[in-house]
Amino acid sequence: MVEILEKKSDLVLQIAKELKIKVGQAQSVIDLTEEGNTIPFIARYRKERTGALDEVVIRDILERWTYLMNLEDRKAEVLRIIEEQGKLTDELTTLITNATKLQEVEDLYRPYKQKRRTKASIAKERGLEPLANWMLSLPDNGDLASEAEKYINEELAVLTREDAINGAKDIIAEVVSDQAEIRKWVRFETLKHGIIQASVKNEEKDEKRIFEMYYEYEEPVGKIVPHRILAINRGEKEDILKVAIKPDIDKILAYLQKTFITNERSSVAAEVFSAVEDGYKRLIQPSIEREVRNELTEKAEEQAIHIFSENLRKLLLQPPLKGKIVLGVDPAYRTGCKLAVVDETGKMLHIDVVYPHPPVAKRAEAEKKVLDILKKFKIEMVAIGNGTASRETEEFIAELLKQMDGIYYLIVNEAGASVYSASDLAREEFPDLHVEERSAVSIARRLQDPLAELVKIDPKSVGVGQYQHDVSQKRLQESLTFVVETVVNQVGVNVNTASSSLLQYVSGLSKAVANNIVKYREENGKFTNRKELKGIPRLGAKTYEQSIGFLRIVDGDEPLDRTNIHPENYANVNKLLKSLGYSKDEIGSDKLVETLNGLRVQDLTNELEIGDLTLKDIIDSLKRPERDPRDELSKPLLRKDVLRLEDLQQGMELQGTVRNVVDFGAFVDIGVKQDGLVHISKMSHQFVKHPLDIVSVGDIVTVWVDDVDMKKGRVALSMVKK
Template sequence: MANVEEQTVAVEVTEEQKAATRERILKQIASELQLPPGKVRTTVELMDEGNTIPFIARYRKEMTGEMDENTLRNIEERLQYLRSLEDRKLEVIRLIDEQGKLTPELRADIEKSVKLQEVEDLYRPYRQKRKTRASIAKERGLEPLAEWILQQPKQGDLMAEAGKYIQPDKEVHTAEEALQGAMDIIAERMADDPKIRAWVRKFVWEEGTVITKAKDPEQESVYEMYYDYQEPVRKLPPHRVLAINRGEREEVLKVSIDVAAEKIHQYMSRQYIKHWGSIVADTLTAIVEDAYKRLIAPAVEREIRNQLTEMAEEHAIQIFAENLRNLLLQPPVKGKVVLGVDPAYRTGCKLAVVDETGKVLDIAVTYPTPPHNKVAEARSIFQQLVDKHKVELIVIGNGTASRETEQFVADFIQSAGKGQLQYIIVSEAGASVYSASKLAQTEFPELDVAERSAISIARRMQDPLAELVKIDPKSIGVGQYQHDVTQKRLEESLSAVVESAVNHVGVDLNTASPSLLSYVAGVNGTIAKNIVKFREENGKFTNRKQLQKVPRLGAKTYEQCVGFMRISDGENPLDQTPIHPESYGVVDQLFRELGLELNALGQQELKDKLAGLDPDQIAPKLGVGGPTLRDILDSLQRPGRDPREELPPPIFRTDVLQLEDLVPGMELQGTVRNVIDFGAFIDIGVKNDGLVHISQLSDRYVKHPMDVVSVGDTVTVWVLSVDVKKGRVSLTMKNPHRQDK
């Protein structure tokens, strides 16, 4: 065992080594992501200083070379992984050194590893194991016999040699028992060999086949396509991996990986059997087969399954994240008084009228659906609410009784002759989660859960982002297999998406809820509540500087968040723009150059003068970088702009469409509700969303549906087939009339 001084010397890391490690990590990230090393270094320094990704992406473009948020998050992710890898290397080196087994060669192999799996493979022979057949054999003194076998003698008698190790007091009673113990020692050594494990893992990945069987072939289930199924490991798509995992977890499926074991035996034999004429060649061949079947195969199958799952989860999270971002950035429906409807049968439809700002004006309940069928009474209540509050849009949640409620609303619009009145059905996913939350109880303590839900349904049409941030992202309903993936990783990814969307749009400092504010760069839940409390106690914010007076909102937080906060009618016109206060001096100088006052913001004269400027030419004069100046000019030309308003508005309806009305070839307008690996679900105004299979998205080859459509897109589709009994509609985005020509 190495003494303490030797251990310290062996694992001590000097400042020079730390610097070299940092440099190696930066170079590796730059190489992997194909980015300039200098920009990667600067970006990492910005992150280490506590700057948030939205802040870096928006306000430090010159330093990063205008990297977008995705690139910055990729850098952050790799940085965390590689730093964890370095920490693990040091830990493994220390643990092996404590056993007195750290050689310069082994240390060099660990230090040059680029994956965590490589480090763990190198550490495996030295890891403290629970009792194994090999460890018991070593305790019985059979290691020398194992070493003798590995020398592969050409002459002698194997059983006679094994007989020398008979020791009844150590429970070795026969030569056969001694030989078996030595074979166990060698088998474990083979199984722990990093080179062999890496080769076998690669071979199984490239040549293996995943096989699934039914535990009970007679049982009906959603997994029937996997009752006798096989597919190459490397070709198994992510959604099938997660489906198979779920089927196995629910004890419907048995899953295994099949591979040509003979080829693996041949490779292992080449590594260990150097003399085929040796008296122990057959014994070593048997050891190879045992090492693979008993020790390597189960472990590698587990590792491959874990790797498949990890990749599938990452893919599913990526799809969910992209869908969520597109949903959050749906255009707000501004300037309309909205009637939200939370449909139900027995308990009635809860109604909530909200004004243009989302303020609740009225609450009611009606019973137009079975079992009550109080249609006339419901029509009267709707009429009163519409007339009293000048309602322009009715928003219906898509839950239980939604289609019966839709039929009632469509009839009401037609019979009332309300030409300007329209309706839309929205996903109410998560509305019930929000309604029962502490947040909703605080916001509407006097209302019941369903009434709060109706308000949420109405508001999510007016400003999807502001309302949806109140709901746990996992409950919003635009994912696939979201309950089958690592929840911590899903939560991290979805939080990053919400943060990105909120900062992309910006928030109104005087109306934003704590939920919305908590996603602003640098702001946490406590600070968000403090901002709202400060607003309630001191009145509306009139300038951004007042944020510095909010408790616990320090200088760093202020720097990170202030550019994303908006004050629409404050003392400084620039406070309604995404221009950071650190650039206000640049704007002042620019206005002096143009001979204008700040109150010219939003006026045509300013827009005309700005249109004639060359940013790259004037930037040096103003002492600012070109990218920052371009952002400033864009913000000055469109103050108060909401980037979501550039997207097409949602489809409003006045009449209902029945499943029975659909015929093949019918052309419809629809809204993309969800995008998954095998296609997209489209709301076409009937009870269930129709499916456009990936093969029907385009005339050209489509690698993934997201290459063609996004959540919230308005698309033209044609009916392919209708299954009224199952309530299924198959759609196509390929124009059948164009194909006929």
């Protein structure tokens, strides 16, 4: 037991060093998680114990802890198996125990692993292992032919000296292949100096010539960037490309010769080296190539998932345009543009359709209908989806808005809207609407509160990824779910208006409990107090503790329920307010804010028996009870008029919204049909390691037109003024 505790303590120390945090912080996160606490809860309400670590670091600690614990389990299993074979030595035990990666453990285990019948195992069955060992000893004396003669045995199918020698060489080849140090060196050498090559295999399958740049392509393994790895992998998967890793074979063979041929004068040296070369080319090289390809793919996937996650986080944190009556437009040609009016709370007020475009082209009728809607419902904003016929619809709406004062429009990224519209959730919410009509409602709501609407959609469908279908779907889903959970809990949720889709991302709440909350609300009316949630079926004490701080009741009978202060601290807050001479009804008032600004936190921590970090959070919440982190971000770029590709000229200065960030740059919506690309080289005068260091999804940026390709409909932009 003491040994296990010491080992766990060593692992915690290792994590702390790797993540450059204190040992106590890492230990607290692990302890808190084992006590049943969620990541958002730990990050928000247990800052004293973790030293205010954020959600990302907490997740990194837990992922590393899981990996290391699994590694320890695998080490124990490998040691047990080798010991059962009677082959466990002190040296091997030390090597396995001290291994820091799963790959190292598997390399050490390789010689003892139960293998399917190989050339070497067949040779051993034929009694040729002593001959192989004799050859590997590189004797000064002795003749190989004479020695091999001793092993001829018709019953064991060793009919000639050549059969014996070849069998012994098969054993030597496998001995070379199974040596952990050899594999480690070859793997490192291949990663450092190998070349990845791609060539065309089936050009006919590449109709759009997407993979043309890889038809004759090579690049050092150590320099290839993640998005090119994923592109090559996809080309190979689609049977268009042939891919291989080419190591420096001469260098590797020279290393193997130096390692194994320690007596070049031996008469068997040439035959042994022939076996060593066979061991490398037949057994090690293909295996290491797979491992290197897997390692490159894993790193590329991690990068792609990181970019997708960052883009999704920024998309979810887009500032809401609260309190606006919005007209949502789902553009289309033949089937008409679907219209949906939603009030300030997102409630649908009106559904309609107009046909301003060919082939129907009832433009005058469409103009009249839309103008009537704008006036009747006192529309303040128009949200236009960015799908088919989007720009033509934008021109149509922009012309109409010239006749109205104070109404702006915005192009809304409708990625995933069709997925939501056809879902069971949408059918349940709007059973009487067609799919496109539901889509128009969703587009309008995305403008009002992007987060509340986007959580209804599978994160993979929101259109901000890069090679998202080429990465581990399990890992991608885990990462994106973590992002959504983090954002939802940072923003907080109004328990009286939130959908079940939004509630299920709240710390501690399952889908079933989220549905129960909505059901209770529908049957009993609005919640007036956080305590009422204790009566929800399946919402037990632990779930209540984990979730309640993130659930807000804006107009209830307990003013503190408007804030993100946890009920466990209500007594302290009441004590603080009383000592300052204020009531709970005055939270957020200018007078209280002024008083709180003049307080010294350190003076109050002892008196209230509460930590500095928690007290600072409480004071911030009392100043801004309904604080939404999204309110501090720049508002979306609103438009009044439309721009065409033909209007663009080289050097023209524009403002645009970043729609997507990828490894090689960022796509910016400047109001023309196609988003323009700002290549990474055009983002700054200084060297830019990655576009995410400069821009994020939703950023409003100033750009200059670099080049316009009218034929391909492409726009090259620059963020650097010439």
